[in-house]
Amino acid sequence: MNRVFLRLAARALTQTRRPWQHQRQWKRCLGTTADIATKTAPKLVRQGSESGIDEHPGDHQFSLQWPGATPKTVLLVRKANDHQVDSALVQIAQWFHRTYPQINVVLEPAVHAQHKKALPYALTVPEGQTTEYARTVDFVVTLGGDGTFLHVSSLFADEVPPIIPFSMGTLGFLLPFNVADFAAQLCRVVEGAATVLPRMRLVMQKSIDDSPVHVTNEASIHRGTYPHLTTISCFLDNHLLTTSVGDGIIVATPTGSTAYALSAGGPIVHPLVSSIVLAPVCPRSLSFRPLMLPPTAVVKLQVHRASRGHATAYVDGRPCGGVVQGESIEIRRSPFPLLCVNRDDLAKGWAQDINQLLKFNRTFSHPHETPFDEGG
Amino acid sequence: MNRVFLRLAARALTQTRRPWQHQRQWKRCLGTTADIATKTAPKLVRQGSESGIDEHPGDHQFSLQWPGATPKTVLLVRKANDHQVDSALVQIAQWFHRTYPQINVVLEPAVHAQHKKALPYALTVPEGQTTEYARTVDFVVTLGGDGTFLHVSSLFADEVPPIIPFSMGTLGFLLPFNVADFAAQLCRVVEGAATVLPRMRLVMQKSIDDSPVHVTNEASIHRGTYPHLTTISCFLDNHLLTTSVGDGIIVATPTGSTAYALSAGGPIVHPLVSSIVLAPVCPRSLSFRPLMLPPTAVVKLQVHRASRGHATAYVDGRPCGGVVQGESIEIRRSPFPLLCVNRDDLAKGWAQDINQLLKFNRTFSHPHETPFDEGG
């Protein structure tokens, strides 16, 4: 996370030197972000810790602040085809317009088209200029499930602005806030009083020529429907770790530890643990135990030249192309974590989440008793 | 279970030839079982199966019948020190006296002493003559938890009469009936309309000179508090299966598969599966997977001569003496299963039990969604 500070500091400097060709007068009538200012640089300030030990910078939540400025632009992202979500989106946009009229409200094109009558002041990105998201958006509000949250990643090439995710009902690991409470939470964000949890991401790269893909939950190689087991060699920093025969291999973030990796038998990893999980899917082995690798690990998964089956690469459950015998994917930590606005008390929230969402450690209702406690 | 038929049939024959020295006139005033008749031989009749396949005799529940007679003697066993249980016991004894006055109600000595005023007609076993239980009792009613149920085993040397267990509240694998429903269930037993589930038991023997101990849930060797790991060699029919270094080894019945063996990582075994579970406790190995052995297996667990630690044998959670280096215990199926009066529809009841009691397969509340389902 040192890096976060460094980057933010670096940008604060460079921004002042940039020729601000976009920073013309703000013209709401045009309805696109082309006319609005470049975003404000946020600052993450380390919060105190309870344990009294001098901790690593990566082990904390941070305070999200806007030094010397206020955020100028918010992007609202929604789950599609859900009437309740659309209604909340309109309500939040109107609230912004009323409460913080200086803040630009940006919508994705399809959403903008749908709601421009109700929200005449809303903006959208000009056609074909998706880099506008990265240039302008100070923070993102999501409405919907985890999928909506994950979708945000795809709008930004690398660095993603702070995200404040709202659930329409059930809370979750990635959805700490109920939409019913949106006004209070959004005020905290705008006023620089929110708490941010930096969630480690990975990047997956198939070959040097391919562009790297950001990973929020997990990257994996899986045989898919191919009936033969796939043989995959796993390398750690270019040293062969193991060669696995089975359905596949998962490489997950702490965030992803409660997704597919958990189904595959991996541990539950607290989001402030800096580590990469490597877990097999249905290995032909009794002795493949999940591994916790250092955050600095460079993991390579190579479909073995002698593998009977080929395979497919997946990122966050989405297929990313075939991987034939001899080919490999490489996975390493991204320098750009997701900055998730979160509840202040992470330990309490996480304890609630693993109990309520994962049904963690449900003790049997009816313990077998030992015979000598009872009887006449 | 063929054996059950054979034994029951054999006894039906021999009983008619025995000199009935005990079968004097029934003298309630003496208050002991010495004066009552030898028990009626029950008969287990195979029930139809849904699958239409010609199954093994051990794969069924049975109908409990009393051919040519009715049961003459019931033993009531209770959990100690529970006012609610004592009240139910008195109520059931009175119900028997009223409904089936020809049936002798027998209580264990301490229970008899406590309740003889309220139940002047109740009998108990004469001092020092515990074989009277086996001679006289036609069926057993238990009131309390699993422990009370397991306690019944200890009153009978080998064969145990059919047991009808009542729970005071929470139902369980071994407690299919609520005491509130006792009259209906007991009528079914007496009238020969009850269903019986034969639950496999094991016998554990430490050495040829020791008497075998009956096992309802599991026999095990565990290092206890001894800090060194114990090295245990496991033999199957005198062939070395494996040598395990760890906290211990569990050998369990299907009934015990949901007790300690489940905590140690074993599978959930339906009670009509004829098999013996072998599972390790905290083995120093990544590759010790639980084993399902045939019901005919003779399992020997030997503390290795080179083991750094010695250990203790346990049966159903109760310590049964130390096992030093070079010593072993042997475990095999008992010819005397527990005949448990049960719900007619075992599949339905078992499905309920694993869901309600074990919290089987609780799916996560909030599935991670895939990103391309959502977003604008």
Add this chain to the structure above:
Amino acid sequence: MNRVFLRLAARALTQTRRPWQHQRQWKRCLGTTADIATKTAPKLVRQGSESGIDEHPGDHQFSLQWPGATPKTVLLVRKANDHQVDSALVQIAQWFHRTYPQINVVLEPAVHAQHKKALPYALTVPEGQTTEYARTVDFVVTLGGDGTFLHVSSLFADEVPPIIPFSMGTLGFLLPFNVADFAAQLCRVVEGAATVLPRMRLVMQKSIDDSPVHVTNEASIHRGTYPHLTTISCFLDNHLLTTSVGDGIIVATPTGSTAYALSAGGPIVHPLVSSIVLAPVCPRSLSFRPLMLPPTAVVKLQVHRASRGHATAYVDGRPCGGVVQGESIEIRRSPFPLLCVNRDDLAKGWAQDINQLLKFNRTFSHPHETPFDEGG
């Protein structure tokens, strides 16, 4: 296995009454099985057990005998495209011709075409008359791996003659004999001195109209490459057992317990245990433990109507068609086990197999020691 006796007995009767239209004079020149006699009925005789307990009929190996006759026809099945295998096949066929000239040697059409010059006396099945296998073959010899062994099932509609499988090198659960030893083992089969292990099979049926498919290892439903998790309801004898969200569900035989079900976390089941394994593949649950169901269980797996993903059915790793929302497959025990010629001492062989093949319970090389054993 009672059933085995019953069927064999039943056939012994019916065969004498059949109009033997095929039983013409044996004409080797025609080169097909059309001219050879119907097979001899084998008899399985129960072997003694070591434990001294009166066991269930399903818990034993059997002696394979040919009462009042000798086997007349052997089918040789081979792994394709392996020069070493073809060489062994020719050698065995020649050995039969020399040692037991009265025994017909049958080959599958492609094998027959390849080797008819070297083996002019070999027969094959007439075109389009695959029922000839069932009519004529007394026993089967396989040469190759497990796949060759499994392939035999597909040549017979239901009942499969005794199989004697030869490995070309590595022995295995299904490959107890090395081809180097073929003469001694084949003599034992022909002379009625071999031991047979009956391996339970299952039948999988997609709908009432579909024909049932025999299962040697496992039937399963899996999402395949479909990215959404599949929701599958599992029924036991028509009672809902659980509804699983995940990659899939496996229903396996004891034989299949060391195949895909083992990779999915299931226990290792001895082949003489009469039970059906139900295990999940990557369930979205912390609490889905493998289940051991009775051999009489009728298991239904239904893709839930609300499942986001559909799925594919597989038998022994081979796709058997899609299963859409609302559809189900039903799995139950087949009355026709595979009769596998096996080593006499099953316990010893099985112990070897799980150790050598599965690398069962490999203890760590370098146990962590406790601190107070050591140091100055």
Add this chain to the structure above:
Amino acid sequence: MNRVFLRLAARALTQTRRPWQHQRQWKRCLGTTADIATKTAPKLVRQGSESGIDEHPGDHQFSLQWPGATPKTVLLVRKANDHQVDSALVQIAQWFHRTYPQINVVLEPAVHAQHKKALPYALTVPEGQTTEYARTVDFVVTLGGDGTFLHVSSLFADEVPPIIPFSMGTLGFLLPFNVADFAAQLCRVVEGAATVLPRMRLVMQKSIDDSPVHVTNEASIHRGTYPHLTTISCFLDNHLLTTSVGDGIIVATPTGSTAYALSAGGPIVHPLVSSIVLAPVCPRSLSFRPLMLPPTAVVKLQVHRASRGHATAYVDGRPCGGVVQGESIEIRRSPFPLLCVNRDDLAKGWAQDINQLLKFNRTFSHPHETPFDEGG
């Protein structure tokens, strides 16, 4: 690890200001450490990383340097009662005397007594002054197994000097070097060319009045031989995480992840992962999955007031007193990691270790093949 720098820096300052009452002339004749100088402050210098990402300070190995000085004192610690070990110890002491005569060789009293004839120049700590170890020792050489290594912790109250551990044969996670190679490795240490792996330790404290105990592998609460399951509430930063009924709970370091926690089902954690493992021992639950907690976590394990059984606390396998109902232990990261001299290429060494020592991911010898690959 920032803290390491801070502490080392802090000491460098304070040492120059300390009144060096011990720093008298060096009198070898007295044979104790009382007369030798206070130790040299080592310096840990961060090594380059392969991934090119700006990493956390805790994710690296370090170079061990002695800025502006050379180490003055080495402590040799040995496994007791092993002739081969004693012989190596004498050889190493003589080598030091010959190669680096300015370096004091210190032995524990019993070792000193045994070898003072062969090693007349060796020193020992004065009776009752165990703080001398901390005052004087620059680095420690251990000869023996993991136990010897762990024993070193007990000689130092908190900060432990760098340790270079030699195995007498089998290498291990904690034993990267074979004693046969001692000269080369010790030269690297003295000359400031060695690599150090900082291994996180924990401290366990039973109550505010008790002194904290350092933990290298794991702290745990276990029911021991007490037959009743123990109910333990686990708190994370004072928030209730879960209440477990079972045999016990383990809280382990990454180093301890391959010890008892691995036997209990925990993941394999690379030593450069900053995390605390929480794993249950035989829980009465299907859904207790191991947890990876942040290094800053304060974990409290409390025996529940309603627990039927009490329990015992253990540190690194050694009993540390009873824990009755209502009592608790608290575990947190120690600011004093063990500084272990290690191989330069940690990734390679770790990959070797998990494969050779833990028999990680042993693939089955004989993969089940799919039927349609084979057959004629």
